[in-house]
Amino acid sequence: MSNSSFNRQWAKVILEALTRHGLRHICIAPGSRSTPLTLAAAANHKLTCHTHFDERGLGHLALGLAKASKEPVAVIVTSGTAVANLYPALIEAGLTGERVIFLTADRPPELIDCGANQAIRQQGIFATHPSKTLSLPRPTTDIPASWLVSTLDNAMNTLVHGALHVNCPFAEPLYGDDVKTSTPWTEALGHWWQSDKPWLQESLFTSVSTHPQWDVIRQKKGVVIAGRISPEEGVEVAKWASQLGWPLLGDVLSQTGQPLPCADLWLNNPQTKSELNKAEIVIQFGSSLTGKRLLQWQVGCSPKTYWIIDPIPGRLDPGHHQGEKFTLSPMQWLTAHSAVDNSPWTNALTNIAKQTYQKVSEITDYFGEAQVAHQLDKLLPNDGQLFVGNSLIVRLIDAFAQLPQGYPVMSNRGASGIDGLISTSAGAHRATEKPTLTILGDLSALYDLNSLALHQQVYAPNVIIVVNNNGGQIFSMLPTPEAERERFYCMPHSLNFKHAAAMFGLHYVSPTSWDALLTTVQKCWAGAPITTLIELIVDDTDGAKTLNQLVKQVTSHDFSMSAI
Known part of the structure; x- marks a missing residue:
């Protein structure tokens, strides 16, 4: 088989493996070195292909697709500075949790650091910003197709949030007749081609149990902060907070309906601070708070208990409170932590928010x-x-x-x-x-x-x-x-x-x-x-x-x- 044909077979396996993990949209920029990936994507009937001439915009197009669909989205670009232009979108995906797969074509190793055209050091180019990074070898029949699919499956099985960078070197020639029929290399995957399942399947079990102190805590004076969460989660968090009688400070991205609107205007008021300081527990759903005053209050508050619920792993608290982080979705957490019918412990905030909103309408x-x-x-x-x-x-x-x-x-x-x-x-x-x-x-x-x-x-x-x-x-x-x-x-x-x-x-x-x-x-x-x-x-x-x-x-x- 010619080198160009095997490049296509290698790329075909990559794209097919990714579709087994829910990939349906792929964003493609023009380029020569990425030809095997581009033609493989175009030939895969499971994929909807989007194009753009600007790689920076292309990366953000994929980000938007992933943000709205809640599914993984892939990007294909050629080698060189095309790859570097993906950096802003990749960083954003890492911080906000969208699963975006960046497939970057590359020159083979013998063309790196020797003055070859459009050849830059792409391995590790995004440093620690991707959640996962794969540096694939140059396509060769010496490596079984089962290694390629299981490597991609392993990465996708554990890609809970953020970007996956897959660097894909291809040696010339890049153009030529495609092998339409199967080859011994692809035939080794057997019935996998007729299935819709990954080669390597892995089940991630998220055990959600009720916090041992919850029966006591839900009777206390609490405050709920809602950051960036989904529309469905926003509705449920608002309902849950209302049932508990806890005031809800909702960000513009919380989709909670902001029952206490204009919080960024009234959170610095001394009466507001005095009222909120009575809270014994603060529970925050989601991160990326927008309002300056809400951020300042979040950092400065000092309740006895501070909990954060967000599926993105890691520390999401710029106030560095002593407390607990629950790395799971708000819906999972709410299911295990039911509310009880409590009367609101503060009506003052409702009055303050109502008056402030009226003043905003006037001014x-x-x-x-x-x-x-x-x-x-x-x-x-x-x-x-x-x-x-x-x-x-x-x-x-x-x-x-x-x-x-x-x-x-x-x-x-x-x-x-x-x-x-x-x-x-x-x-x-x-x-x-x-x-x-x-x-x-x-x-x-x-x-x-x-x-x-x-x-x-x-x-x-x-x-x-x-x-x-x-x-x-x-x-x-x-x-x-x-x-x-x-x-x-x-x-x-x-x-x-x-x-x-x-x-x-x-x-x-x-x-x-x-x-x-x-x-x-x-x-x-x-x-x-x-x-x-x-x-x-x-x-x-x-x-x-x-x-x-x-x-x-x-x-x-x-x-x-x-x-x-």
Whole structure:
């Protein structure tokens, strides 16, 4: 068999083995060295192939697909700097738990460190960020196919979260006739080809038992923190906390309905702190908290007991509390720790949250990003999903909005970067084929501008709202040096996105009032499955000023009065 043909057989086994672990979507960038993997993926009828010309965006497309589908997604790229461009998406997957398999084609060993073209040191390129790393040998019949499939099975069987990096060297020639029939090398796998099971199966048993102190603890004064969890988990955590009579501090990504909204505004209030300090136990579901004041309270609180429940292993507590970490899903934990009917031990927080939300409604009555953040729930499509960008907009939504309980909300809040947000939302849209609302800032949109090309492929109405406040206004909230703030931090650009939308064939609208925005979005949801880019050109600093103003006002307010 020719070298090119055996490369194809080797790649065919790799892709088929991965499908046995639920792989259905694969994202492919153009490249020559990756030809065996690309053609094997194209020939596998179990796989849906997605393409993009930019590897950085491609990695985030896979991240979005995995985020929304809850299934493993693979990426194929060629050798060289194409591999390095996957780094941001790989890091994010490691922090937020999506299972993404990065298949990186490579030059064979004899072409490394000798001046060969497009040959870099790829083994270990991602350091400790992948959950698992495989460095495969050059394809050879001396290695049985059973070794290849069992090696991949072993990695996938234990890939509970994060990225798997599989480095795949291929020697030339890369092109030639494929061997359509089976070969002795592939025939050695026997009936495996006709089955749908992995060659090597492994069952991971997660034993969940009730904590021995739970009967006593659930009668105490508790506080629940909800970070990034799934819509189903958000509903159950909210119900569970309510039954126990414990206040719930819900993040924008918690999907709990945030029963105590605007927590990022009132958590610094002395009355609030005094009330919360009565808690004897804090139980946190999920990580990646957004709000600054919630993070500060989480770090500074000192209850007798602190528990964290999250399926991502490792330490997820920046406050380093003495307590316990339960590495399992919130649903598994809730099943073993039933609530009892308790009366709320504090009604003060409900009153504080209600008054604060009313004040937000009054102060955000002008058109701008603060008003849009506060009323974002009115823009959401029925049976749809929301993808939120980073920097200022996610903080405004977290502080001002109250999103529907159980409504799917996604974001890249692991490393909280602005790279790849447009491409990640494209992946989320493709995975679910549901109406999708994406909202992000202007610098984030500029950073990933070429990934607007991914939004040409749509399955349902798709809306991207770009909040254009002319730069990175998150820095206007920080104590950055005023003289250097604009040039080195905010970096105003005086650009708009009308021509970008036209370049990628997207519908474009730029409403100048809330009513116009609401009407535009409602028409999008009722219309054909196209992508509409909505640009909101707003005052540079009003959003940041509004957030700072409300934080100061609520922090110093005496809530013993009937209203703020």
